[in-house]
Amino acid sequence: MEEDSSSSSCNLEVDVNGEEVFFVNKEILLSFSGKLRKLFGKLSGKAKNLKLIFHDLPGGAKGFELMAKFCYNNGKAEINPSNIAVLHCVAFFMEMNQDISGAAQNLIEQTELSLKEISYWSWSELIEALKQCQSFSAGADSSGLLQKLLDSVVGRLVSTSDESVSTASPDSSGIRFSCDTRSTESFKNCYARTNWWFDDLVVLNPEWIEKVMKSMVSLKFDNGVISRFLLYYQKTRLSGVTLEVKCKIAETVIDLLSSLDHSSVPYKSLFGILRVTLGLNISKSCRNKLEGMIGSQLDQATMDNLLVPSPPGVNFLYDVNLVIRLLKSFLLGGTSWVSSIRLKKVAKIIDLYIAEVAPDPCLKSSKFVALVMALPDSARESYDEIYRSIDMYLEVHGGLSEEEKTIICSTLNYEKLSVEACKHLAQNSKFPATTAVQLLSSQQSKLKSLLQETSEPIFSSELSCTYSEIDNKGYKDKDFNHIVHYAKKLDLSTENEKLKENLQGMQWRVMELEKVCRKMQNQMAKIINSKASTTPSTPRSLPRMCS
Incomplete structure (x- = not known):
């Protein structure tokens, strides 16, 4: 560090975040930094061998060097988009809101003035400033710089989506093209341009992504585009990070997706997120949100979606508890809001699922019964599939007591069994004797009716x-x-x-x-x-x- 000719020799050693050690003139820095004046105000000016250690100075060694140059140049610095983030945060950290050197403006005032020109920055300059802030996010947040940058980014995205689509990014805003639906290539380009910013923002940490997306939602940004970005963000960021970071990313994505219009979120992707979270210890509230989104649209699910492996420590082959919770979410609020068509569609999927899990020797009878009983009787027009699943379950679980068998068979609606199923049941030795009596009683009621x-x-x-x-x-x-x-x-x-x-x-x-x-x-x-005999000449239908 070069020293002003009028100053005394370097009398302060500064260790910056363990990165580098600087030897500077204490009096020069004290004339601009309120923080240093507080630290050394009571010490004698003749004190020697002073050492100062910083652990969290914004920008590290680079930040301290830029700040020191400002002090040594008597309050003058070249401020531009490439260094303003570091200078602004260092100025707040060092409390450089006043000076005693006679400079026209302190460093905070100068950076604040430069930030008023942020609307003229290029998109790449905005993103670069954001990237810099991630290394000292606490300082960027407390100084207000982060919010200014995020607001500018969101405003740029919203304005470009409202206007005709740009060829690449807001940097080329002078030349714009509209989508020509008559041209397939043009249409593809327009679709791709809606995603042009994905790779730029994917580098941001989950906390900042949450701020950006919430701002975009509040400004009525296209939920479909936000949904695609969040799924891209999760896919891109999960590799090569710790479990803790993976949990934070997953929770952020789930929370944000739950705030969007559910129709804008691909249903298949929700099951993809669910499988990713199986090995993660995400919060219960976050998991409930994800299961709620899936369960509310369960009629769109397929068998492959539902065949989710059981979590560690559970002997079941598939996660039956999950499917039961999804069914409860689907029926939340009562069956009045669920259309008959949707209900019957879910019943068909669930009956196939029951047939798939019935041969599992580890599946407890209580879980099997809960799965069958999760849907109301009106959801099924026929109980033949349930009968076949019960027959298979009893075949595999030969050690069940008569009481357990009776409880399982009580899930059947005998009036909704076909003649063929009744015939098979009447001769089925695996079923308890009371089942035959119930079958006859049911058919007797049917005849009376x-x-x-x-x-x-x-x-x-x-x-x-x-x-x-x-x-x-x-x-x-x-x-x-x-x-x-x-x-x-x-x-x-x-x-x-x-x-x-x-x-x-x-x-x-x-x-x-x-x-x-x-x-x-x-x-x-x-x-x-x-x-016919009374009106032979006048035909009448x-x-x-x-x-």
């Missing part, structure tokens, strides 16, 4: 119903004959004599139902013949029969 419907007046003044309509409702007499046939094969104990009587009653009702149907057919034929 049918008889109640057929007991109402069938004909009105016009022909309103035929036997074929009963067939279309699914109440065919052959179905009941199947039920009776399979029920006869059951080995019922003496305790179920009453059930046998009910079964005989069911057979009698089926016979009566057949008689009613034949009578309806005869009446229908008479009505048709009667109307009969009311269309239900078919």
Whole structure:
């Protein structure tokens, strides 16, 4: 460090952040730095061998050298975008807001004045200043410099997105082109230009990315572009960093994505983030946000999405607990807001998932039951798939108690089983004996419901119903004959004599139902013949029969 001719010899040794040691004139620096005046104010001017150690001086050795040159040049310095970040932060750190040397302006005033020209900086100058600030982020934040830079960056991005798309970046704002949809190449270029700034900002730390993105969201920046950047940011920054940094990046990305319009976030990408976080100890609130975003759109999921491996320490092959939580998120607020189509779509995916996890020998019966019961009964039109999964689960878990089997089988809705499933169940020795009783009771209720419907007046003044309509409702007499046939094969104990009587009653009702149907057919034929004979000359169409 060169010394002014009028000054005394160097009498202060300064160790800057362990990087470099400087020997300077104490009095020259004290005339500009309030911090040094506080430190040495009580010492005698003749004191020798003074040493000062800084551990966190902004800009390190370079920052101290720029500051010292300013002092040695009697308060004069060349300030430009390449050094203003360091000078501004050092000036605040050294409390250079006044001087006793007679200089026109102190260093803080000079850097503040230069920062007023920030709107004229090029994009690359802005990014370079931001990069410099990352090494002394605390000083940049406390001095207000960081906010000025971030505001300028966001303003530049918003203005370029509002205007016609630039060819490359805001630096070339003098020449702009609009997207010509008639040209495929032009369209591709326009799409690429929306992402031109990704690589420039991806170097910023998570805290600053959070500030930038929140500002962009508040200014109504395109959520789709923000979403793409955040996914790019995570993919680019996760390699080569510590677990702690990975957690911070993942949490920042998840928090920011949750603040966007969910339709702007690719659903498949959410599962990608989920898999990345499996080995990370992210916060519970952050994980809940991610699962909430996934669960609210569960009808878009695929089987591959849901087959997430279990976390360490859990014996299940797949993370069943996760899927149960996703289902709860999907149904959050009740089924009233979930359309029937979306609900049934989720049920199909979940039934496939249940079939996939049922053979897992480590899957507890309580988890299996919770998975089946997570959706309301109205979500499934048929329980055949659930029956097959239960059959497989009982096959693999042969050591279950009768009580556990009964609880598992209670998840079935017997009225929504096909005839084929009922036939298989009636002969299935893996199911507990009580299941057969429940099956018969269910089918008896189904038959009672049918008889109640057929007991109402069938004909009105016009022909309103035929036997074929009963067939279309699914109440065919052959179905009941199947039920009776399979029920006869059951080995019922003496305790179920009453059930046998009910079964005989069911057979009698089926016979009566057949008689009613034949009578309806005869009446229908008479009505048709009667109307045809009374109006031979004037053709008239009969009311269309239900078919």
